[in-house]
Structures are given as C-alpha cells and as structure tokens.
Amino acid sequence: MYRTTALTLSLALIASSALAEGSLTVASWGGAFQNAQSKALFEPASAAMGIEVKQETYGGMADVRLQVQTGAVTFDIVASGSGSAARAGAEGLLEPLDYSLIDVKDFVPGTYSDYCVGGDIFSTTYAWNTATFGDAGPQNWADFWDTAKFPGTRAYRGNSVAGALEPALMADGVAPQDVYKVLDSEEGIERALNKIRELKPAISVYWTSGAQQAQLMKDGEVDMATGWNGRFDTAKADGAKVAYNLNQSLLDYDCFAIPKGAPNKDLAMKFLAEISKAEYQDDLPKYITYGPTNMKAYETGEISPELAATLPSSPENVAKQLPISLEWYIKWETRATEMFQEMLTE
Amino acid sequence: MATSAVPDLNAAGLKRDASLEQFRLFGLSFPALALVVVVLVIPVAWLFVLSFVGADGAFSLENYTRMVELKSYRRIFLITFQVSFITTALAILAGYPFAYFLAQMPPRIANLFMIAVLLPFWTSVLVRTYAWLVLLQKQGLINQWAISLGIWDEPVAMVNNMSGTLIGMLHIMLPFLILPVYGTMKAVDQDMVKAASSLGASPTRAFWSVYFPLTLPGLFAGALMVFILCLGFYITPAVLGGGKIIMVSMKIVSNIELFVNWGAASALGVVLLVIAGIILWAAARFVRLDQLAGGGH
Numbered sequence: 001m002y003r004t005t006a007l008t009l010s011l012a013l014i015a016s017s018a019l020a021e022g023s024l025t026v027a028s029w030g031g032a033f034q035n036a037q038s039k040a041l042f043e044p045a046s047a048a049m050g051i052e053v054k055q056e057t058y059g060g061m062a063d064v065r066l067q068v069q070t071g072a073v074t075f076d077i078v079a080s081g082s083g084s085a086a087r088a089g090a091e092g093l094l095e096p097l098d099y100s101l102i103d104v105k106d107f108v109p110g111t112y113s114d115y116c117v118g119g120d121i122f123s124t125t126y127a128w129n130t131a132t133f134g135d136a137g138p139q140n141w142a143d144f145w146d147t148a149k150f151p152g153t154r155a156y157r158g159n160s161v162a163g164a165l166e167p168a169l170m171a172d173g174v175a176p177q178d179v180y181k182v183l184d185s186e187e188g189i190e191r192a193l194n195k196i197r198e199l200k201p202a203i204s205v206y207w208t209s210g211a212q213q214a215q216l217m218k219d220g221e222v223d224m225a226t227g228w229n230g231r232f233d234t235a236k237a238d239g240a241k242v243a244y245n246l247n248q249s250l251l252d253y254d255c256f257a258i259p260k261g262a263p264n265k266d267l268a269m270k271f272l273a274e275i276s277k278a279e280y281q282d283d284l285p286k287y288i289t290y291g292p293t294n295m296k297a298y299e300t301g302e303i304s305p306e307l308a309a310t311l312p313s314s315p316e317n318v319a320k321q322l323p324i325s326l327e328w329y330i331k332w333e334t335r336a337t338e339m340f341q342e343m344l345t346e
Numbered sequence: 347m348a349t350s351a352v353p354d355l356n357a358a359g360l361k362r363d364a365s366l367e368q369f370r371l372f373g374l375s376f377p378a379l380a381l382v383v384v385v386l387v388i389p390v391a392w393l394f395v396l397s398f399v400g401a402d403g404a405f406s407l408e409n410y411t412r413m414v415e416l417k418s419y420r421r422i423f424l425i426t427f428q429v430s431f432i433t434t435a436l437a438i439l440a441g442y443p444f445a446y447f448l449a450q451m452p453p454r455i456a457n458l459f460m461i462a463v464l465l466p467f468w469t470s471v472l473v474r475t476y477a478w479l480v481l482l483q484k485q486g487l488i489n490q491w492a493i494s495l496g497i498w499d500e501p502v503a504m505v506n507n508m509s510g511t512l513i514g515m516l517h518i519m520l521p522f523l524i525l526p527v528y529g530t531m532k533a534v535d536q537d538m539v540k541a542a543s544s545l546g547a548s549p550t551r552a553f554w555s556v557y558f559p560l561t562l563p564g565l566f567a568g569a570l571m572v573f574i575l576c577l578g579f580y581i582t583p584a585v586l587g588g589g590k591i592i593m594v595s596m597k598i599v600s601n602i603e604l605f606v607n608w609g610a611a612s613a614l615g616v617v618l619l620v621i622a623g624i625i626l627w628a629a630a631r632f633v634r635l636d637q638l639a640g641g642g643h
Contacts, residue, residue: 059603060603062602062603158589159589159600159603204503204506204507204588205506205588205589205590206588206589206590207589208584208589219483219484219485219486220484220485221483221484221485221506338416341418341600342416342417342418344418344589344590344592345417345418345421345422345425345592346417346421
C-alpha cells in the first residue's frame with residue numbers, strides 16, 4: 001500500500017516537474033464566477049508574477065479528497081465555499097496557509113481561516129421574476145414562503161443543505177440572530193425542514209448549481225428562486241427579467257485553499273498572497289457583483305460608490321444580512337444533509 | 347498396420363491444430379480480456395470490498411443497514427424501478443411498431459429511416475437532454491407554439507418532473523429497443539407468414555400467431571437492455587427531473603460528494619449491480635444473452 005502510494009506520488013511529481021518551472025493549476029467553479037476570477041485575479045496576477053496559470057473546473061472538495069487520498073494531487077489552488085473548506089481543513093485535506101506571506105490585516109473580519117483565504121463576499125438571496133411580480137417582489141423570507149401574496153412557482157436548493165435551512169427558519173418567524181441557536185439541535189433542523197415541506201407544492205425545481213439558477217430565471221421557468229446574488233446579476237445583464245433583495249439574505253464568502261501535497265505548494269502560497277492584494281480584488285466586482293474581502297479594495301478608486309452600494313459586502317447591506325456560521329456547518333452539515341435529503345425524497 | 351496409424355496421426359494433428367487455434371484465439375482476445383479485467387473486474391471487486399468498510403475504516407455492515415433504516419433509500423429504489431419500467435413499456439409501445447414499419451419498407455427507404463434512428467444515437471446524451479429542456483420548459487418552444495396555436499392557454503409543466511424525465515429517457519433508449527427488434531424482424535422468414543395466410547389466417551391472426559412470436563426474442567433482448575440501462579441512468583433524470591426524480595445513480599453521487607463516504611456509494615452500486623445481475627439471470631432462462639448485443643439471429 002505504502003509503496004503504491006509512493007509510486008503514484010513520485011509519478012505525479014515527475015509529471016508536474018515536467019511542466020514549466022513557474023506553473024500553477026487553479027481549479028474553480030466555472031461559469032460567470034470563474035470568468036470573473038480569471039479576468040480580475042488569475043490572469044493579471046500570473047502576468048505580474050511571470051508564471052503560467054492553468055485553469056480547470058472541478059466538482060468541489062470531493063475531488064480534492066480523491067486526489068489527496070490517492071496521492072495524485074494535481075491542483076495547486078482550489079476555489080471553495082467557506083463551509084466546505086472549513087470541513088476539508090478539519091479533515092486534513094488542505095495545507096495550512098502562511099499568513100506571514102498572505103497579508104490579511106485589511107480583510108473583513110472572519111473572511112479567512114487557517115486553511116482558506118477569502119476571495120469574495122456573496123449572498124444567498126431570493127430572486128423574483130419581474131415580469132410576474134414587477135418591482136414589488138418579496139422583501140423577506142416570509143414573503144418568499146407566502147404563496148397567497150406571491151402566487152407562482154419557486155426554485156430551491158436541492159443538492160446540498162448549504163443555505164437551505166436558515167431561510168426556512170426566518171420564514172417561520174425566527175429572528176435572524178437566533179437562527180443558528182435554533183438550528184443547534186435535530187429538533188431545530190426538523191423545524192426548518194417542516195417549513196420547507198410546507199412550501200413543497202410550490203417548489204417546481206430543486207437547483208444544483210449557480211448556472212442553473214441563472215438559467216431558471218432567464219428562461220422564466222420559475223417565478224422565484226433562491227440563489228447567489230452574482231448569478232442573478234449575470235442573468236439580468238444577459239437579459240433576464242430578475243431582481244433580488246438582500247434583506248435577510250445569507251452573507252457568505254468564497255475562499256482559496258491549497259490541497260495537501262499540492263505539487264507547487266510554495267508558489268501557490270505566493271500566488272494567494274498576490275491575488276489577496278487590493279489591486280486585484282478591486283476589479284472583481286466589475287465582472288460579477290461579489291464584494292472584495294480586502295477592504296482596501298474600496299480605496300483604490302476602481303469600485304465606484306454606486307457599485308459598492310450594490311455589493312453584499314457594503315456596510316449598509318451587511319447590516320441587513322445574516323452571516324453564515326462556519327461552526328454550525330462543521331458541527332451539523334453531515335447530519336443536516338442526511339435529514340434534508342430524506343425530506344427531498346418524500 | 348499402416349492403415350490404423352494414419353487416422354491416429356490425423357487425430358493427433360487435428361488435436362494439435364485445435365489447441366494451437368485455441369491458443370491463438372486466446373492470444374488475440376487477450377488485450378480485450380486484460381482490459382476488461384483491469385478496468386472492470388478489479389474496480390468492481392474493489393467497490394465490493396469498499397461497501398463493507400464503515401465511516402471509521404473498519405469492517406462494517408452500516409452501509410447496507412442504512413439502506414434498510416432510512417426511508418429515502420426505499421423511495422429512491424422504488425422511483426428508479428418505476429422510471430425504468432415505464433420507460434421500457436413506452437419504448438416497446440413506440441419502438442416495436444416503428445421497427446415493424448422499417449422491416450416492411452424497401453431497403454432504400456428503410457436505410458433512410460434507420461439513419462433517423464441512429465443519428466440521435468450518435469449524438470451526446472448531454473446535448474439531447476439539454477435540447478429537451480429547451481423544448482419542454484415553461485417558456486420553451488412546445489409551450490410557446492401550443493399557446494400561440496390555441497391548443498392550450500397556460501404553459502403546461504412538461505419538464506422538471508416525471509413526464510419530462512420519461513420523455514428524455516424514452517428518446518435516448520428507443521434505439522436500444524429498435525435495433526435488436528429490427529434485426530429479428532429482418533430474419534423472420536416471410537414464407538411463414540404467407541403460409542399462415544394460405545392456410546386461411548387473417549392478416550391480424552397471421553401477425554399475432556406467427557410473426558409476433560418469431561420476433562419475441564429480439565423484443566425481449568431490447569426491452570431487457572433498455573430496462574437495465576435505465577436502472578443506472580444519471581444525467582437525464584438529473585437534468586429533466588428538476589431535482590424531484592431522485593434515482594439511485596444520483597444518490598451515489600450525493601453520497602460521494604456530501605458524506606465523504608465511498609463505502610455508502612459503493613454499497614448502492616453493489617445493490618444495483620446485484621439487481622441487474624438477478625434480472626439478467628432470470629432473463630437468461632428466456633433469451634440467449636448474446637442476442638442482447640443486437641442482431642438476434
């Protein structure tokens with residue numbers, strides 16, 4: 001067993017050292033999101049550092065787990081959701097990040113962790129079809145659940161429990177600041193699931209990706225959908241009749257991590273230090289409406305005040321939202337997912 | 347004395363030739379055989395072993411007991427069988443008459459229609475599945491046309507549900523039914539049908555008493571193929587089912603992605619494999635398995 005692992009590992013090393021000296025492989029989620037990362041972060045930073053950056057899309061931490069377990073790690077950097085990165089880090093799949101190299105002193109508090117450094121701030125929100133409801137769409141989660149006031153079909157998260165339970169509790173009358181307290185037990189999770197059961201007759205699609213959220217709204221397949229704010233803005237720019245409201249939305253961040261045993265770990269660390277700088281992050285909102293994690297990015301003049309006001313990370317918007325609790329996800333995600341999937345098959 | 351030595355010599359020579367030929371045949375099939383062992387037998391065996399490994403890495407039956415304890419697994423297997431069964435039934439209803447029509451046409455025209463069957467068969471399943479999504483959705487082509495033609499007034503929900511899944515699966519599975527059925531139909535001796543007629547059978551009677559039974563092996567082979575392919579189908583129900591039609595293959599993916607658990611996913615794969623094996627075994631009593639590859643003669 002040890003020998004095969006060593007063999008695969010050395011083969012992987014030979015394969016990777018055959019590439020150019022300064023070369024990195026970065027994996028992200030594809031679509032409008034990766035396109036924005038590419039234009040704002042990866043391409044300019046690779047040019048500045050004089051290295052080659054190869055981009056791939058991947059299926060999340062399950063892929064990293066597979067690579068680490070088989071000793072054939074090909075990704076140097078992966079973009080991840082904050083929650084799954086926290087879990088993967090606890091599981092030993094990621095390299096600890098060197099914060100003497102990566103400067104996070106101007107970061108929004110809580111947007112970096114031992115294993116993952118924040119790249120953007122986004123929001124899980126509710127969007128509506130403006131052809132159906134005009135500009136007066138739902139203003140909170142209770143409205144999203146109110147099929148008498150807002151008759152029409154809904155799309156809801158399907159493949160994961162991330163961001164799926166909090167809205168249900170808020171719709172059930174739990175104050176945002178109490179959501180994670182209530183969720184901290186199986187009864188609390190069950191309460192959220194019961195609220196989703198209530199909405200089930202109106203849910204016509206359970207989405208599994210950001211691209212699908214955009215497609216559903218653009219094609220008018222549903223009248224309301226939960227999803228990530230940047231995807232809805234991209235759909236809107238693409239001609240979709242869609243609007244969203246950040247009130248009671250879930251504030252979250254995406255981050256970058258280095259898989260354990262990454263072939264170019266040291267270079268990857270330097271690259272993360274580079275793309276965490278304000279001079280790169282300030283370009284990101286031009287391509288997708290996600291806010292920078294480095295607050296200095298607001299001071300370079302690249303982000304106009306009008307644009308800043310629309311980002312989930314603007315102070316005004318932050319106050320309206322519920323920040324995601326990573327602790328809750330580390331503790332409950334597996335059990336909650338199991339219960340959530342039971343509910344879906346009913 | 348010399349006369350008895352010749353047949354002996356002959357027999358020995360024949361035997362040597364036979365074993366040489368066998369050896370050559372084995373040599374020729376060796377690469378394919380090795381490939382099957384490396385890419386199929388070993389991984390499946392590994393899968394089987396993994397399914398008995400619990401979350402803590404020790405031997406455990408938890409991956410199987412979970413399937414009995416959690417209601418969702420029963421529901422998922424039920425839905426998988428439901429979808430597979432209905433798709434197979436629809437494929438027979440749509441595919442058999444089409445194959446019959448093909449078999450009756452002159453070859454030139456039959457070939458033309460055969461291309462119509464094969465062309466989608468050669469197109470990526472993913473592309474065809476998304477094409478159905480575009481056609482069937484609320485603001486899709488079919489709804490738009492039907493509404494503008496006044497066939498119905500409100501958009502009909504044809505996708506993101508069971509019906510969308512069945513339409514997509516049927517379209518993808520049809521060639522698997524048509525091809526073997528067409529093969530057996532072409533092999534049917536037309537004189538048999540003529541004989542039936544000359545003995546006084548009406549065309550309907552001749553069809554049901556003579557022609558149809560002769561084509562049954564092909565129909566059975568095709569239906570079996572469709573059913574087993576349906577059992578493990580992933581992409582079409584995932585895209586056209588709207589997240590509401592959850593089949594075993596989708597549960598396998600979510601087990602891997604979410605539960606960090608190769609064992610749980612492997613156990614599902616093993617159960618599915620065993621079920622497919624049982625079906626094949628039962629089917630082998632009615633039909634020769636080599637006919638599954640098509641042809642049927």
